[in-house]
Amino acid sequence: xxxxxxxxxxxxxxxxxxxxxxxxxxxxxxxxxxxxxxxxxxxxxxxxxxxxxxxxxxxxxxxxxxxxxxxxxxxxxxxxxxxxxxxxxxxxxxxxxxxxxxxxxxxxxxxxxxxxxxxxxxxxxxxxxxxxxxxxxxxxxxxxxxxxxxxxxxxxxxxxxxxxxxxxxxxxxxxxxxxxxxxxxxxxxxxxxx
Amino acid sequence: xxxxxxxxxxxxxxxxxxxxxxxxxxxxxxxxxxxxxxxxxxxxxxxxxxxxxxxxxxxxxxxxxxxxxxxxxxxxxxxxxxxxxxxxxxxxxxxxxxxxxxxxxxxxxxxxxxxxxxxxxxxxxxxxxxxxxxxxxxxxxxxxxxxxxxxxxxxxxxxxxxxxxxxxxxxxxxxxxxxxxxxxxxxxxxxxxxxxxxxxxxxxxxxxxxxxxxxxxxxxxxxxxxxxxxxxxxxxxxxxxxxxx
Numbered sequence: 083x084x085x086x087x088x089x090x091x092x093x094x095x096x097x098x099x100x101x102x103x104x105x106x107x108x109x110x111x112x113x114x115x116x117x118x119x120x121x122x123x124x125x126x127x128x129x130x131x132x133x134x135x136x137x138x139x140x141x142x143x144x145x146x147x148x149x150x151x152x153x154x155x156x157x158x159x160x161x162x163x164x165x166x167x168x169x170x171x172x173x174x175x176x177x178x179x180x181x182x183x184x185x186x187x188x189x190x191x192x193x194x195x196x197x198x199x200x201x202x203x204x205x206x207x208x209x210x211x212x213x214x215x216x217x218x219x220x221x222x223x224x225x226x227x228x229x230x231x232x233x234x235x236x237x238x239x240x241x242x243x244x245x246x247x248x249x250x251x252x253x254x255x256x257x258x259x260x261x262x263x264x265x266x267x268x269x270x271x272x273x274x275x276x
Numbered sequence: 277x278x279x280x281x282x283x284x285x286x287x288x289x290x291x292x293x294x295x296x297x298x299x300x301x302x303x304x305x306x307x308x309x310x311x312x313x314x315x316x317x318x319x320x321x322x323x324x325x326x327x328x329x330x331x332x333x334x335x336x337x338x339x340x341x342x343x344x345x346x347x348x349x350x351x352x353x354x355x356x357x358x359x360x361x362x363x364x365x366x367x368x369x370x371x372x373x374x375x376x377x378x379x380x381x382x383x384x385x386x387x388x389x390x391x392x393x394x395x396x397x398x399x400x401x402x403x404x405x406x407x408x409x410x411x412x413x414x415x416x417x418x419x420x421x422x423x424x425x426x427x428x429x430x431x432x433x434x435x436x437x438x439x440x441x442x443x444x445x446x447x448x449x450x451x452x453x454x455x456x457x458x459x460x461x462x463x464x465x466x467x468x469x470x471x472x473x474x475x476x477x478x479x480x481x482x483x484x485x486x487x488x489x490x491x492x493x494x495x496x497x498x499x500x501x502x503x504x505x506x507x508x509x510x511x512x513x514x515x516x517x518x519x520x521x
Contacts, residue, residue, distance in 0.1 A: 085389035096450030178431035
């Protein structure tokens with residue numbers, strides 16, 4: 083009985099995947115061109131991310147604050163890092179969509195697009211796992227950390243074998259390479275927004 | 277069933293093999309190329325054995341089951357190749373190496389559970405091959421559905437060869453699992469329905485592969501023959517990077 087239910091679930095998943103792929107083939111990918119990239123990016127302060135993930139910062143807060151104040155400060159820092167990760171994920175989606183659209187054209191070299199996509203997908207992978215972890219930690223009531231030890235934010239630097247700030251920095255480099263080949267006038271806005 | 281209709285997938289497989297040779301697919305996805313080449317050879321062997329069947333029925337029986345075992349083995353190898361290609365580009369995390377064995381174990385487990393619930397009315401050898409075939413179908417659906425789920429989650433580009441291969445196998449395997457699960461309720465009409473549905477589904481799968489391989493895939497890495505950027509361009513890159521940090 084259990085195996086039959088599981089079989090039906092797998093068949094349904096396969097059928098849904100077929101329908102989704104058909105829908106994607108029908109609608110194609112979103113035609114995001116250069117004008118739809120720069121103004122759709124949210125700025126990510128990497129130096130702030132670095133300071134949030136700094137183990138020394140965790141350590142000094144733990145020693146200078148009372149346990150209750152430390153828990154509250156740590157939750158605030160988690161919310162702030164969640165916002166940064168959310169922006170990283172959003173920017174990577176915008177760049178992936180741009181990369182997918184650019185794949186059909188001849189403006190960018192295949193290697194440049196491929197590097198941009200790979201970097202964006204890595205950021206997406208990192209941000210998916212990091213957001214899941216942060217959301218789970220933030221779901222727990224503040225009192226729960228009196229029983230469960232509060233995890234260091236520094237541990238979120240490496241998730242799924244990916245270094246968050248480093249991966250995002252690679253995405254910025256790949257984007258800079260891709261955009262330099264297009265219009266230099268747009269670079270200023272890109273550096274501001276990414 | 278009309279002999280001509282029965283061999284439509286063979287004709288389509290021949291066309292696909294020609295497209296694969298033109299695209300030099302043996303360098304990009306060697307196991308899939310081997311699968312298609314084997315499919316053509318197996319189709320021709322079955323046709324020859326069928327013509328011989330009135331005189332030597334055992335030849336067709338042996339050819340059929342040996343080629344089925346070959347399809348199972350190559351089907352699994354193609355799934356391994358797909359996951360290695362897609363995941364290898366995404367992550368080098370230790371757990372990514374466990375995905376294929378986990379999917380394989382799930383497929384074999386479900387196939388064994390199914391074989392236990394309703395044992396096949398065959399001799400021992402063919403029943404093992406049949407159980408293996410169902411396990412391969414489970415693996416194909418799981419790999420396909422997993423990859424398609426990753427498209428919206430990670431923003432993967434689906435119009436590339438590994439997704440095309442997974443889509444063909446996934447479509448056929450979903451229909452095959454559906455027919456073997458549901459059509460068995462139809463009693464004696466099952467065999468005819470199963471044959472027709474399998475034939476149509478496999479033909480559609482081959483058409484999906486032909487469609488995906490009909491356009492060239494963009495190179496993944498930059499061409500090494502391209503000359504290095506000029507000092508001016510390099511300076512421009514450096515300026516941009518400096519402003520971004």
